[in-house]
Amino acid sequence: MTAPIKLYRNPKSGHCHRVELMMSFLDVPYETVDLDMANGAHKAPAYLKISPLGQVPAIDDNGVTLSDSNGIITYLVETYAKDYNWTGRTPEEKAQVQRWLSVAAGEIAYGPCAARLVTVFGAPLDHVGAVAKAHALFKVMDAALDGTRFLVSDRITLADVAGYSYIAHAPEGGVSLEAYPNIRAWLSRIEAQPNFVAMATSPIPGPVQA
Structure with a gap:
């Protein structure tokens, strides 16, 4: 064993x-x-x-x-993974999963992640710039999630797992999710998955930036 x-x-x-x-x-x-x-x-x-x-x-x-x-x-x-394909079922889906992994390492890292690093960990980063980058990303993501359950298809993939944590905790970095109903619904669908485990939370700073 x-x-x-x-x-x-x-x-x-x-x-x-x-x-x-x-x-x-x-x-x-x-x-x-x-x-x-x-x-x-x-x-x-x-x-x-x-x-x-x-x-x-x-x-x-x-x-x-x-x-x-x-x-x-x-x-x-x-x-x-046994009986479930997390990386996409078609060449197009696989490419889209890879695209969102790149977003997780790029726009998410420099947007909602960086904003939260400032407020939770006291990192010496440009908080205003990070918040602006987060909102620019969330506008694109909210549109991408219009009419679909998850980022790549109707099924959860690596793309959703890679994106979830920092977006769900964006308010801790001073980034409101209020204007993004499709993102909020997407987060709820991920949280409803079997075996979902939450991350430790931190106090939400105020005032939250819109």
């Missing part, structure tokens, strides 16, 4: 929650290892062997070590 996957994380990181959510959806046994990042645990030599850039999340799957959340969730579905 193999040991559970070890997930090295910060419990308030959306990147880490992205991986935890995927493992939970796949019903893969895992255990979390919360790193004391304030005291440099992510830069310790032993951890750098797992995550050479000293970042979270990282996993140790019985000797297979990986970092980068999008890389990890791709590995997880390729390794553990």
